[in-house]
Amino acid sequence: MxxxxxxxxxxxxxxxxxxxxxxxxxxxxxxxxxGVGGRLATRRIDRSRVDHGTQYFTAQSPEFQAFVETLLLEGIAGIWPVTDSVDAPLHYVGDNGMSAIAKYMAQLVNVKxxxxxxxxxxxxxxxxxxxxxxxxxxxxxxxxxxxxxxxxxxxxxxxxxxxxxxxxxxxxxxxxIRYAPCIVVMAVLNKPSHIPSPGVARPTQSPVVWVADNYQKGISPNQTSVTIQADAAFSQTHFEDDPMTVGQILLDQLTDLIPPADILTYQVHRWRYSLTExxxxxxxxxxxxxxxxxxxxxxxxxxxxxxxxxxxxxxxxxxxx
Ligand SMILES: Cc1cc2nc3c(=O)[nH]c(=O)nc-3n(C[C@H](O)[C@H](O)[C@H](O)COP(=O)(O)OP(=O)(O)OC[C@H]3O[C@@H](n4cnc5c(N)ncnc54)[C@H](O)[C@@H]3O)c2cc1C
CATH class of the missing domain: 3.50.50.60 (FAD/NAD(P)-binding domain)
Structure with missing residues (x-):
């Protein structure tokens, strides 16, 4: 062979x-x-866990549904009860973060x-x-x-x-083939966030498009952390700027959901290739x-x-x- x-x-x-x-x-x-996983990425900061790549996934095809079923049975993935609309597909997440799914898949495989x-x-x-x-x-x-x-x-x-x-x-x-860039802020908090249950906010005004609470999501039981994604236009414009300054600009948009006094620390990750366009x-x-x-x-x-x-x-x- x-x-x-x-x-x-x-x-x-x-x-x-x-x-x-x-x-x-x-x-x-x-x-x-x-570590394995690429954009199925989870980072540890302080006592928290943060998904900073893929936030959730859906399963439409029978092939992927069968795989997701195995992940659910093995306790590797779970369902995040996010409902964008009445007929929204189920949102699946890694039980210990997205990278756990990749680690599970990489068992018994020769990865260098x-x-x-x-x-x-x-x-x-x-x-x-x-x-x-x-x-x-x-x-x-x-x-x-x-x-x-x-x-x-x-x-x-x-x-x-x-x-x-x-x-x-x-x-x-x-x-x-084209990809959008995405600047992501990962902030660790000393208090629960003000993001409504089940831990997702989608601001309608640029530049933030997604805010997720990893504690409510269930992947960070010991400490609250949040994931903030900037939109493609903002990410493109600020990709080469000082990451912490850009992170602060994004955090400043969200003081109602994430009060500045509650932020212990934050990190920024820049994905040059995030979602395909x-x-x-x-x-x-x-x-x-x-x-x-x-x-x-x-x-x-x-x-x-x-x-x-x-x-x-x-x-x-x-x-x-
Ligand atoms: C911020 C963000 C949010 C997202 N949100 C969602 C979401 O909510 N739902 C969803 O379904 N999808 C989401 N996605 C997209 C999803 O993560 C990707 O579609 C998927 O993970 C891509 O998998 P892949 O195997 O094709 O590529 P990747 O995961 O990118 O894997 C490619 C691998 O190649 C490696 N590599 C690159 N160059 C080299 C080289 N020269 N030599 C050796 N190795 C190399 C990289 O390290 C990487 O591990 C998101 C992505 C990002 C970044």
């Missing part, structure tokens, strides 16, 4: 690797981060963390065509198949830095290369957590076909 190298241990990559491992494939997954891939090479591998990934650490990894599930703009940088002919990869399709219509893209090269993730198909999962599932099927 041909070996597979996968770049990106977000939900999309973890889905591929789980599917392929079940079918007996040898898969190595590389990620530049310290702290490996930022900076260049790709075509090679002869196991008597056929294959790929070599060269990491910033100096480590190299080789396999017959290569699957990439990192955001499309980062793929383009990687391809341009590598010795891969543009005509073999549909660069135009990758260039069309334009996606490739198919769940993945296959390059016209002698050795198998697939691109997937939330930039393909239906987007968000569910779309990234479905992209991973489709890539796994394509490899094992």
């Amino acid at each position: 041909p070996s597979t190298l996968l770049i990106g241990a977000g939900i999309s990559g973890l889905t591929v690797v789980r599917e392929l491992t079940k079918k007996g494939h040898t898969v190595t997954i590389l990620d530049k981060g310290r 963390m702290g490996e930022r891939v900076i260049r790709l090479e075509k090679i002869t591998h196991e008597g056929g065509n294959g790929w070599r990934a060269i990491c910033e650490s100096g480590n190299t990894f080789e396999a017959s198949n290569l699957l990439i599930t990192i955001p499309a703009p980062q793929v383009l940088t990687l391809l341009r830095d590598s010795n891969i002919g543009a005509d073999e990869v549909d660069m135009a399709a990758l260039e069309a 334009v996606r490739h219509p198919e769940p993945f893209l296959k390059a016209n290369t002698p050795a198998l090269l697939l691109f997937g993730g939330d930039g393909f198909g239906s987007g968000n957590v569910e779309g990234a999962f479905l992209s991973g599932l489709a890539m796994g099927e394509a490899v094992s076909r």
Whole structure:
């Protein structure tokens, strides 16, 4: 069975690797981060836990619903009773934060963390065509198949830095995929917040679009923390500004929900790629290369957590076909 190298241990990559491992494939997954999950991200600050990437996810497809059912049964995910409308879909969250879902998925999987891939090479591998990934650490990894599930703009940088002919990869399709940036503030409080139950506020005036109370959400039982998201326009304009100054501007919009005197500390995270604005219509893209090269993730198909999962599932099927 041909070996597979996968770049990106977000939900999309973890889905591929789980599917392929079940079918007996040898898969190595590389990620530049310290922990698995990518944008399924949870941070510890003081005694609190803060989801600073994905806030919740919904499940529309039977495939993802089946996976979510397993997460619920295993006690990895739960339901956050947020109802935006009468027919709003259920909002699912990680019981101990979003990153717990990624950690659960990464069990028994060969993930190499702290490996930022900076260049790709075509090679002869196991008597056929294959790929070599060269990491910033100096480590190299080789396999017959290569699957990439990192955001499309980062793929383009990687391809341009590598010795891969543009005509073999549909660069135009990758260039069309667009992401919005998002500046996120994580604040720890010494008192309950004034965010109404069940812990969500959606200010209608720019620049804040989302405020969540991680205590009410159930992921931070020991201390109240809140997650604040800025809208795309504000995030774009202020992306390179001093993060703490930008964070203070956002906090200043919310004094009724989060009184300044109650804030113990805050941190700011800048996501250059948060939600997709334009996606490739198919769940993945296959390059016209002698050795198998697939691109997937939330930039393909239906987007968000569910779309990234479905992209991973489709890539796994394509490899094992
Ligand atoms: C602030 C924010 C809020 C969001 N809210 C929601 C929400 O409420 N609901 C929802 O459904 N979705 C939400 N999303 C979107 C959701 O998080 C993503 O759609 C989904 O997690 C994407 O998964 P992925 O596997 O495609 O990519 P990612 O999770 O981005 O995984 C890609 C991985 O690739 C790694 N990587 C990148 N470059 C390299 C490299 N060169 N070498 C090695 N590794 C590399 C990264 O470290 C990362 O772990 C939100 C995202 C953000 C940022």
